[in-house]
Amino acid sequence: MSLARNLFLPDPEATGALAAALAASRPELAVVHLHGDLGAGKSTLARAWLRALGVTGPVRSPTYTLVERYPLAGGGEALHLDLYRIGDAGELEFLGLDDADARLWLVEWPERGAAALPAADLEVALEVNGTGRACRLAFRGPAGAAWLSGFDSECRLRGLPEP
Numbered sequence: 001m002s003l004a005r006n007l008f009l010p011d012p013e014a015t016g017a018l019a020a021a022l023a024a025s026r027p028e029l030a031v032v033h034l035h036g037d038l039g040a041g042k043s044t045l046a047r048a049w050l051r052a053l054g055v056t057g058p059v060r061s062p063t064y065t066l067v068e069r070y071p072l073a074g075g076g077e078a079l080h081l082d083l084y085r086i087g088d089a090g091e092l093e094f095l096g097l098d099d100a101d102a103r104l105w106l107v108e109w110p111e112r113g114a115a116a117l118p119a120a121d122l123e124v125a126l127e128v129n130g131t132g133r134a135c136r137l138a139f140r141g142p143a144g145a146a147w148l149s150g151f152d153s154e155c156r157l158r159g160l161p162e163p
Ligand SMILES: Nc1ncnc2c1ncn2[C@@H]1O[C@H](COP(=O)(O)OP(=O)(O)OP(=O)(O)O)[C@@H](O)[C@H]1O
Pocket: 009, 010, 011, 012, 013, 014, 015, 036, 037, 038, 039, 040, 041, 042, 043, 044, 045, 082, 108, 131, 132, 133
């Protein structure tokens, strides 16, 4: 069984629908690494994901703060990181994330924090393709395998094109 899915996201709304399907099927604790060049659509996906989890206030880009934290209605918090400007992976220690009751990690530029980050259950790779985005999902480990089957059913329920 392949643990990867390839999709084409023609517009930001499609990215939003993907985020909603991933949010609805996610495991209780999910670590997501978001790969892709500048402007590939990582923040668009993260913002839609947070909205799908009921975050209603402003969703700021963590470009300079490195992390933004959001309490979740069901308990715990979501962490949105953007490590593009991190000096070295050691800086992650100073963000106080050890104290976080994290249920969801959405990490842009994870390669820059590599060793200091928890391992991904899902890696999302986005790439500009025409006016849309090509997207590859790679689900990792036992949590990822369960997530994938939930994600596939969620796509069927929502009438999203089956990857
Ligand atoms: N599926 C899509 N189709 C077309 N345009 C999209 C899609 N997803 C996002 N975009 C657009 O791409 C632009 C850049 O998106 P975004 O800021 O999310 O990129 P990013 O990967 O977070 O970049 P950075 O690395 O600079 O943080 C935005 O204008 C957004 O509307």
